[in-house]
Each structure stands twice: as structure tokens, then as C-alpha cells.
Amino acid sequence: MMHSRHILLPVLASVTVAMNVPTVMTQTSGKILIAHRGASAYAPEHTLAAYRLAIEQRADYVEQDLQISKDGVLVCMHDLTLERTTNVKDVFPDRASVVNGVKTWRVSDFTLAELKRLDAGSWFKPEFKGERIPTFQEAVDLVRGKAGLYPETKEPEVYGSRGFDMEKLLTAALEKNRLLPADAKTPVIIQSFSPASLKKLRAAGLKVPLVFLVSDLDATAGKWLSDAGLREASTFAAGIGPAKALVSADATLVTRAHAIGLTVTPYTFRAAGTREGKTVKEEMAEFLYRFGVDALFTDNPDQFPRR
């Protein structure tokens, strides 16, 4: 179950915000733990095993990166392609596209029935053999009532160019599950690196918070994290989700974002990639309690430093 200290309160509503955007995350009700691709340090990312473990490890939200099958079904997977996390090369050796001379297997070239034939667990550890790519619906069914959902519209422009409308599919899925607005036991936050995707969701009047992800690898990061950029982001998002390096590099970022009503949710904290010899628990504590971020994405939910 969600823990009461994590119920999201609308305290940031007292902050003057330029538009009518739900602003419901807050540090005053406790810091928020988002299981990144599930408990993905311990189980294969974006499998039901990883989501189940995230819930056992008391995640407040379980993240779903979204892709779309050939027959238009939302599935949970980080990559646009299948070869890193499944055995697609063995099951469908002749179904690759060739990009710059390299074979690649695009999610959207396979129907859901075909995707379900793939093993999404063995690449991680043999004991996870047989784990399948979950649909978003399967993720909802597993998580709802136990934690929040945190879907990301992944590469929505790419899917748009292939004739799909990811925002429409996500909105329909949430509506079908009566999660618009979200229910008390299953809060929903939608995230994206794409301002266009978030603007589209905002224009559709979705009554869930939107979080704008900012990559440290993107040349526009500096622009978005300037005062003017944050003000612009606040017209279509309730919070920002910067790469953690962007937070540690700018001591003013959290304060400046909070001052205009934006929450701050950095990514990604993992035992396999900490700074300055810190444990992942120490690193998360530094960001939550020294830098003052509201929430964070981690592969290691069991290491989340609760106070």
C-alpha cells in the first residue's frame, strides 16, 4: 500500500503559477521514491518481476517507459529496439532493419503477440528466464492500489512519424482504467523529454501532473534550466526531471525551480554509478536532504534513505 506520509498534497498550489497546471508533488509530505524501470538493479528492467519487487521495496511510484507495438498496443520498454533486453535475434533472426549497416529490431515492427514470444529476463540473469515484455495495461493491473504509476512518453515524435499517437493511446488507457483523475491509492504522473508531448497532454486537459525531463546530454539543457527556461517549462509541466549531474552542477537550481512552483525529480540513482565513492544511499540522501529535491528515480528502491 502507499504509505500515508507519501500522499501527495497540493501545497505548491499556494505558489503563483502562470497557468492552470496541477501542482501536487511536495517535499512537505515526505520525499518521493520512484522505482526506475522497476527495481531494475535486482530484476530485469520493465518486467513484472521488477515492478513486483519495486512494490515490495516500498516504491511510491513504479516507472513505465512506453513503446508501441505494430498493432498499436502500449508496452513497457526503455529502448526503441528489442535486442538489448530480449532474445529477439534468436526468435526473429530475419526481421531486423538495417540502420547504418547494423541490424536492429524495432519494437514497432512486431505485433503484441510476437513481442510476447520474447524472453525479456534471461539477458539479466538466468533465473528470470521467461519474463515477458509487459503491456502498459498489465503494469496498471499489477501496480494499481499498491503504488503510483509514472509513465514516460518515449520518443513520441518517432512514433508519430510511424503513424501512432502515443499521447492519445496513453490518455485512452488511463481513461479506460478510470485514472483520470488518478485515484487516491494510485497517483499518476506523466513524464517526457519532449516538450511537444507534454504540451499536447496539457492541451488535452489531463488532470495529472506532468514532469519535463532534461538530459545533461542535450544541448538545450542550459536554456531550459535558466530562469526563463524554467518559467517556460512551468507553462506545460508541474515539475522538472533533470539528470542528477545537472542538479549537482548548479547549487541554485532547486531553489529557483521551487520559487516558481516546479518540483525537482532527478534521475537516475544506482549503486552501479555513484559520484565520489559514495554509496547510492549516501548519494540519494545528499540530493534529497542537502540539495532539497522532492523525489528521485532509482534502480535501488531498497536503498532509499527514509527520514
Ligand code: G3P
Ligand atoms: O525518466 C527518468 C529517466 O528514466 C530518464 O532516463 O533514459 O532511463 O528513460 P531514461
Ligand code: CA
Ligand atoms: Ca524513463
